Structures are given as C-alpha cells and as structure tokens.
Amino acid sequence: MGLNENAIEDSVFEGxxxxxxMSLIRGKHKMVILYCLxxxxxxxxxxxxxxxxxxxxKTLSVNLKELEADGLVERREYPQIPPKVEYRLTERGDSLMEVLDQLCTWGERHKSDEI
Incomplete structure (x- = not known):
C-alpha cells in the first residue's frame, strides 16, 4: 500500500x-481588472x-463590487461635478499581484513555445 494511496479520499479541494x-479571481474579467490596476x-x-x-x-460594475467586497480593490469617490470615481488596489490586492505577476512572467517565457 502506497503512502498517499488514500490521501485523495480524505481531501476536500474546497478547503x-x-x-x-481562485474563488477571488474567478470569472472572465477579474484578473484583467486586477492587471489593469x-x-x-x-x-x-x-x-x-x-x-x-x-x-x-453592468458587468464591469459587478466585478468591481465583488473585488471591493473581497478587499482587493478600493473605490474612491470624489465629491465634485461631474462625479469622479477611481479604483486602485488595496494592500491585500497588491499582495495578490505578486502571484499574478508570476503568471505574466511564465507567459512571456513560454508564449512562443511550440506544442
């Protein structure tokens, strides 16, 4: 019997x-929004x-609200006319960029690889 033979049966991916x-960046646009910021x-x-x-x-607004609720993006509203709203990364969001930046590095290194 192997050492890890039953390990998968006792594991739960969701934990x-x-x-x-992945739950924080799931979706078509969230990673691009974070990259933009x-x-x-x-x-x-x-x-x-x-x-x-x-x-x-609507889609952009929903994604920004979710990223804000997850503590990754900060929304700043300035009291002026016309209204001015800016988005930026929070400290927590900035720390996630270290991980996402590695995806960029990997992509740059391998985008010309032939399969």
Missing part, C-alpha cells in the same frame, strides 16, 4: 488555499472599460 485564491492605478471606470474592450457597464 485549500488554491481554491480560496497593477499597471495603471488609479484608474477611472471609463478608462477601465476602454482597456477591457467588450464589457458592459
């Missing part, structure tokens, strides 16, 4: 740190919408 991290913060809503390309205002 892992990997699962938690890492590169250009602070970013206004319309600037981000243009950067992302084909995304509706």
């Amino acid at each position: 892992t740190g990997y699962s938690y991290t 890492m590169e250009f913060q602070p970013v206004r809503f319309n600037e981000m919408r243009r950067y992302l390309g084909k995304i509706s205002d």
Whole structure:
C-alpha cells in the first residue's frame, strides 16, 4: 500500500488555499481588472472599460463590487461635478499581484513555445 494511496479520499479541494485564491479571481474579467490596476492605478471606470474592450457597464460594475467586497480593490469617490470615481488596489490586492505577476512572467517565457 502506497503512502498517499488514500490521501485523495480524505481531501476536500474546497478547503485549500488554491481554491480560496481562485474563488477571488474567478470569472472572465477579474484578473484583467486586477492587471489593469497593477499597471495603471488609479484608474477611472471609463478608462477601465476602454482597456477591457467588450464589457458592459453592468458587468464591469459587478466585478468591481465583488473585488471591493473581497478587499482587493478600493473605490474612491470624489465629491465634485461631474462625479469622479477611481479604483486602485488595496494592500491585500497588491499582495495578490505578486502571484499574478508570476503568471505574466511564465507567459512571456513560454508564449512562443511550440506544442
């Protein structure tokens, strides 16, 4: 009998740190939003919408609210006319960028690999 033969039967993926991290960035746009903020913060809503390309205002708004609720993005509203709202990474969001930046590094290293 192998050392880890029954290990998978006793494990639950949903309890892992990997699962938690993926739950924060899951979706089509969240990683791109975070990348945009890492590169250009602070970013206004319309600037981000243009950067992302084909995304509706509602979808972008929902994603930003979820990232804000998860403590990764901060929304700053300035009391002026017309209203000005900027988004930036929180300290927690910035710490996640260390991980996402490694994805960028890996992609740059391997994007020309032939399969």
